[in-house]
Structure formats: structure tokens, C-alpha cells
Amino acid sequence: MDLLRVDDRLTDEERLVRDTARRFTAERIAPHVADWFEAGTFPARELAPELGSLGFLGMHLSGYGCPGAGAVAYGVACRELEAADSGLRSFVSVQGSLAMSAIHKFGSEEQKQEWLPRMAAGEALGCFGLTEPDHGSDPANMRTHAKREGSDWVLNGSKMWITNGSVADVAVVWARTDDGIRGFLVPRGTRGFSARDIHKKLSLRASVTSELSLSDVRVPPSAMLPEVRGLRGPLSCLSEARYGIVWGAIGAGRACYEAAVEYAGSREQFGRPIAAFQLTQRKLAEMEIALGQAGLVALHVGRLKEAGEVTPQQVSFGKLANVRAALDVARSARTVLGANGVTLEYPVIRHMTNLESVLTYEGTEEIHTLVLGEAITGVSAYR
Incomplete structure (x- = not known):
């Protein structure tokens, strides 16, 4: 079926990515995904190392253990993963295109070294905290804020509909400051930071979706992404x-x-x-x-x-x-x-x-x- 034979325009490398993703989803996802969907569960921790070993986590990024694949190869991988379930592709997208991408583009060298190799391998998971309960399409008016107290930053606010939220080892949290909107890396277990899963979904049930709460979350200056300011x-x-x-x-x-x-x-x-x-x-x-x-x-x-x-x-x-x-x-x-x-x-x-x-x-x-x-x-x- 593909009467236009679009895949004939793929390179050998891109076809290899396609075939690898198809085999993985046929063997590891297809036999179980309907049950995960019905139960409202997703084995993120179990699947992450396997996806990392295949090069699917941050695959379009370069260095720090990332494959540096081309945009079309990454797109083909997304296509094959979502053919299994949108929750699977969403997991990979949030890990690579949101959390890892933010660190790769805007993080310090220390932040990159600390997180990217482990995230590429699936040993550490990330989430991306932008959407809020009252501000989805209008993030410029976010209420989450960060204020300086001494040399530290103190974050307060909440984020909603965050994929991977409760399983993430680090959250990329965007907050309003006196100097504009800035990004912060908040590790799992930081005092005042919690994630609560959202239940009773009738869509993306095979996906972890959470609300993040930040109550006087104190992080050091090194937690801020230094290379970007604003939306x-x-x-x-x-x-x-x-x-x-x-x-x-x-x-x-x-x-x-x-x-x-x-x-x-x-x-x-x-x-x-x-x-x-x-x-x-x-x-x-x-x-x-x-x-x-x-x-x-x-x-x-x-x-x-x-x-x-x-x-x-x-x-x-x-x-x-x-x-x-x-x-x-x-x-x-x-x-x-x-x-x-x-x-x-x-x-x-x-x-x-x-x-x-x-x-x-x-x-x-x-x-x-x-x-x-x-x-x-x-x-x-x-x-």
C-alpha cells in the first residue's frame, strides 16, 4: 500500500532505521499495547534502555552519546513508533526533542555531561514542564515563577499534562523571573517538587501523564539553563x-x-x-x-x-x-x-x-x- 512509493526516496540508512523500529515494535510493543492501553499503564523504565540501545532517544542530537541522525531518519523512527501507539512516540519525543533538546541547546557543559549520556542510554528519564492548568496555548502568561534568594533560586507553581512527569529523573521547568522566562533543571526528589499522575484519561492511556507541583523548590544557580532567555x-x-x-x-x-x-x-x-x-x-x-x-x-x-x-x-x-x-x-x-x-x-x-x-x-x-x-x-x- 504506499502507491506513491514515498519510501523509495529514503536512503539506505533511513530504511535501516525504519526496519529496526518496525522489528522492535512488532516484538516488544504490539503484543502488549492494547493491554497497557486498557489498564492505563506504560512500562517507561523497562522500555527506555531498549530504546536507548537502538539509538532512538535523542537520535537527532549529536555528541554526548547521541547518534546525530538526520531529520528524516528521526521522522521515520517517529512514524514507525507511532504506528504501534502514540504514547510510545510521545515518550520518545518528550525524552529527545523536548527534555534532551533543551539541555543540548541551552545547557551548560556541566549540565550536558551530567544528563545527556544517561538520557541517551535510557538510564535517566526527562520531562518538559511548560503547560500550566490555566495556560496551555498562552505560555507567555505562565504563573510559575522563580525568585532569587541569596545565590539560590526558589520555584513555585504547577505544570499540567506533562508526559513522563512522575517517572522523570529530571524536569526541565520553565518559569517567570524578573529577567524573563528561564529554564531550570529540577531533579527528582528535590524538596518541594512532586508529580501526580492524571487518571481517567480516555486518550493516550498507554502513556504517563502528570501534574507537576513546585512549592518553594530551592535549586542552585547551576540548575538554570544559561544559554537562553524568553519564550x-x-x-x-x-x-x-x-x-x-x-x-x-x-x-x-x-x-x-x-x-x-x-x-x-x-x-x-x-x-x-x-x-x-x-x-x-x-x-x-x-x-x-x-x-x-x-x-x-x-x-x-x-x-x-x-x-x-x-x-x-x-x-x-x-x-x-x-x-x-x-x-x-x-x-x-x-x-x-x-x-x-x-x-x-x-x-x-x-x-x-x-x-x-x-x-x-x-x-x-x-x-x-x-x-x-x-x-x-x-x-x-x-x-
């Missing part, structure tokens, strides 16, 4: 994570599409497989078109990124278009499977509900629409 820091990390979603969403959509094609060929009604009916073929053809177009967008944005030419607006284009396409494919695939489409015996409903979260995080559908609107008109609609 440029966290937003540049978010752009890295959004790029992974441009690819990852295709994997989720492809898994739904493949399930629909297989089911249509075996399910008989009125004396023949439902694949023989025109309405079913139309649904499958539209899924193929949507995923083919999404694949071309991802590959193009990836090559631009490798050339150092990609813009945040192009990443927003890809995130908005590809997640929307994957969600449409999932919903259509669910109708092909009929009542069976709502059971966890098939991957469709799991991917469909996960994609509802993917549509929202790393910038909502509305925010990315307005990013494109500003690029087109030159007028900002949200400032």
Missing part, C-alpha cells in the same frame, strides 16, 4: 517535537488503514467481501490518498530541515495537515470495521482516541491555523 527557548524545543508529530501521525493513520484493508478483504456481507463494494473502496482510496499526501509533506519538511531551511510555519503546516489527515483516516477506518472497530482487538479505536490528543498537544489545531493565517496575511490574530 524562544521552549518554543524552539516544541518545534522539534512538532516535527516528530508530522511523521508520527502518519504511522497511526497507516495502522488504521492497514487494519481496514485487511478487515474489508475478510469480512463478508451479502455473499461477498465488503472490499468488493464501491463505498468501501472509496473509503480505502481516500485513506490511501490522505496518507500519501501526508507522507510527501513529511518528507519535504524533513529534507528542508536537513538543509537548515525549514521554518516554524512549515512545521505547523505539517503538524496541522498530517494529524488532521490521520484522524480522518482513523474515523473512516472505524466505519469499515463496524462494531468491531470499537474493540481493542483491533488498533483503530485506540489510535483514533490517541489522535484526539495529538491534535491538541504541541499546539492545538486552532493555534497552528492561526500560525498559518499570520504567515499568509502578515497579521497576528492572537496577540
